[in-house]
Amino acid sequence: MRLNYVETGPGDAPVVLLGSSLGADHTMWAPQVDVLAKRFRVIAFDHRGHGASEVPEGPYTIEDLGQDVVELLNTLMIEQASYVGISLGGSVGLWLAQHAPQRIHRLVAICPPSNPAATAQTWTDRAAQVRAEGTQAIADATLGRWFLPEFTETGPVKQMLLDCPAEGYAACCEALSTTNLLPDLKDITAPVLLITAESDASVPPETVVPLASQIPGAHLEVIEHAAHLVTYSHPDVINPLLLAHLA
Template sequence: MRLNYVETGPDDAPVVLLGSSLGANHAMWAPQVDALAQRFRVVAFDHRGHGESGVPEGPYTIDDLGGDVVELLDTLEVDQASYVGISLGGSVGLWLAQHAPERIHRLVAICPPSNTGADPQTWTDRAAQVRAEGTQAITDATLGRWFLPDSKEDIEPVRQMLLDCPDEGYAACCEAVGALNLLPGLGDITAPVLVITAESDTSVPPETVVPLAAGIPGAHLEVIEQAAHLVTYSHPDVVNPLLLAHLA
């Protein structure tokens, strides 16, 4: 399906795709876009079921979400791009590096769930809750995981993204996350990979991300201290230089 996207930066520059977290849309990348657009053609997109992309009835799979990005590259007439993804977007990036390696130049996977299929009940329950009560039922708890309690950021734009996310799209992507197992193909990834995790991430704890990075040949791991899950939004001063160095 055709995804909604926003382009920034020179038309003739190398392309960098930005894949968002579950419940967010392309606007979550505001802290990164200007920095990246000085060197790259930045394409920030909405996953299916999110933002202004279509909302087909779920459940979705990681194959659906990854296939959508391949279709987006075809639409853009881009043979190969670098990819930066956080959370769900990071999982999509790992899928792309495994299943469409010729399309991915460099990859940054930030706080990516990778083997949630081993214990899917949390995601099944959350999907059911959102279908019954809407995303407002999970917004406060989600923000509590995404930011530290003493966070100084203005999180209201992020709260509004979660509230605006289509209920079916959020629930169906929960089902995609709940079926994930990206571990078997890690050793086949050939793109240069930067993996970033956050020291205080309770959504995707560092202890699940560190071994993930170890399973990818040549991957570089960065642990951001005093940070929770949505580290791109809370710590752009740390994350942006890492992105620019890896994508260069």
């Protein structure tokens, strides 16, 4: 499985992988890349079915998405990396910390769905809608969950969502519909920073806050006056947290 990725920063620096939200590609990390690249070799990638990555026919599983990242590390001959993921990317990060612990140095999981299988029908319904009508059918509703009304700089993000392949988006919805990461949280050994947004309607903070007591040694940050795509809307708050945890 070939994942598209973009590398920034010194080639001999510690590696940080950036895993994006459902419906997004690596360009969503524009507010973080230059800051992180001053200290790290930053690899921002597109999940399968997203951006310029390959789009195999679905459904996918969270294991598929996680193994894609392991394969990317193998291809780049990287033994270990830190990982920062938001939303779907955060779920992939938790899976990696559980199932490929030797490959993950530090983990930042931002607004991660930890048990989306609990609302499986929501995900399978959305997959069916996007396969039938494309991502334009869910674009406005998605932006309404990603950002608070006062954040208006959403044009690039909306276009990114519209450009997302319908099959890739739908198949990743199906991956979420079968994902429950809760049972193995206790086995995570990497240092973990959990970030949730106070007004996140997609992955409500009450589903993220309890994870901090289930992951050994995890640190929790709650971002006030923010919705789901907090990395894009609040980089002034998020970037210092990332630098402090990844150092």
